[in-house]
Amino acid sequence: MQCATARHARLALMSALTIDRIAGALGAELTGLDLTRRLGDGELDALRAAVVEHKVVFLRDQHYATQHLERLTEQLGGHGHTPFLEAMPDHPGVVKVVREAHEGGFNFGGAWHSDWSFQPAPPAFTLLWSVDVPTFGGDTMWSNQQLAYETLSDGLRATLDGLDVVHSAGWAYSADGVLARSAKGRSMQINTTDDALSEHAHPAVPTHPESGAKVLFVNPTYSVRFDGWSAADSAPLLQHLYAHSTRDAFTCRFRWTPDTLAIWDNRSTQHNALNDYRGVRRELHRTTVAGTAPTR
């Protein structure tokens, strides 16, 4: 009896949440939640269901405080491990993603990727809360990797179903990687090291642990080669998959306003922070939620 009452309360809360899709492939704006207070179980279930279904959700006009970001991260499953990036003082799981107005060049997150896909258990979700957004540019894009998988030909899907992909942070974070080479004058604190060269293999097509859908799990930032294949043998097929998986038809693009929280599912998306805001400042605060090892 009590169970039925709790379920009804949950359903009522779910219907209080308004969901407006922002694109055909993925992405939705949510209204009806106030993140300045701790979410109740029903609200949390509804939020989680919306993230898994829409893959990235946006909550605008949510007053930012570091504690709100930390509390929601804990409620969604606890902080993931964040390598290479210096956390904010007194907030070990929170990273300031910032580029000052005078900085040019590389922007953090400015290539298609799924967060920390080289980890044995990559993060389930990432939370990114806007603090200072540019008056122009600085949008972020996401791409739906379930749709990317489902639109491959039967033959390629069958081939990929049996393959593993090796991932590494080396291209980005090694001592002579892209971020080391572009470090001069950068305000964001990034610790590049050859520890980044270590490798970890995951299925090319894991089953999403919550939706049960098969998803393509490769990305041009961290995928290195198919397991058991040379880099040269892997390159043509990987390049084909990178181009396919980020086709316009699978993406959404989000225009940030201050005090907006984005939550995305790294198990079913890639994302890319567009580098088109030269001359203006951009600051967002980021956490990840711990995930599990991808499995078939």
Ligand code: SIN
């Ligand atoms: C990231 O890749 O986590 C950063 C995305 C962004 O700054 O829009």
